[in-house]
Amino acid sequence: MTSDNPDAIALRPTVIGGARQDDDYEVVWRGFPVGRLMKQADGPHWWWACTVYGLPPSPNDRGPAINYKDCQVRFRLAWARIRPTLTNETMEAATRHAQGLLEQQAAKGAEPKAPEPLQVLENHRAAPRHRVLKAGSIEFNGGVIDCTIRNVSDTGAALEVASPVGVPDSFWLVVSGDHTRRHCRVAWRTDKRIGVAFD
Structure with missing residues (x-):
């Protein structure tokens, strides 16, 4: 396993x-x-x-x-x-x-x-995830936290952050470059990663 x-x-x-x-x-x-x-x-x-x-x-x-x-x-x-x-x-x-x-x-x-x-x-996710390495930002109530998108699917993503402290339970994920914007809710957290589900 x-x-x-x-x-x-x-x-x-x-x-x-x-x-x-x-x-x-x-x-x-x-x-x-x-x-x-x-x-x-x-x-x-x-x-x-x-x-x-x-x-x-x-x-x-x-x-x-x-x-x-x-x-x-x-x-x-x-x-x-x-x-x-x-x-x-x-x-x-x-x-x-x-x-x-x-x-x-x-x-x-x-x-x-x-x-x-x-x-x-x-x-066994609801949709297959694809490994990526893209810059992004977590945006909420006027605040912004930089992140790296490590994998993504139609239903969610895994984000790498310097620290999950201060990241709220729901926020907008903005992908740098193509400026894609998705509203997310946090599904799980570890020391450096956050798993999110897209609303």
Whole structure:
């Protein structure tokens, strides 16, 4: 599993009672589950939930989606909101809980099986992204921050900045040269990069 985002989240097929479920995925981050994506049994639509053990649920951390790709986009937006609120204590408790579930399965005599393969969630975007290296600017309320556009698609982009501090949750992205202007909302942040979805 490789990704240019060190904080990558991944999908793993859900296994219940030793049987792999169709159109049902567990979302994994740093080795413990943080949510689930699954197709509704009675129709074509999907359902998603962004949940971390020990973290109180909120109304915006789950919901319906049109299809598989839309499900991933909605999950990622919720995760971008939840991830900054996680403390070291919460992450340690979630890791211990996940380990405890594995030990319970072993105690019940379930035969150990090779884990299902992970697939990086970022590789399943609503539209394919293309690597670029373009100068741009983040514009908001009279403020301007320079950035480098590292990849772009019809639905979003990854921007490199000197620091994400001060970058608001929504802004105008202006591409230098062709002066393209797109309104964006932030989907995720790392020390030097910001992932955005186009409105």
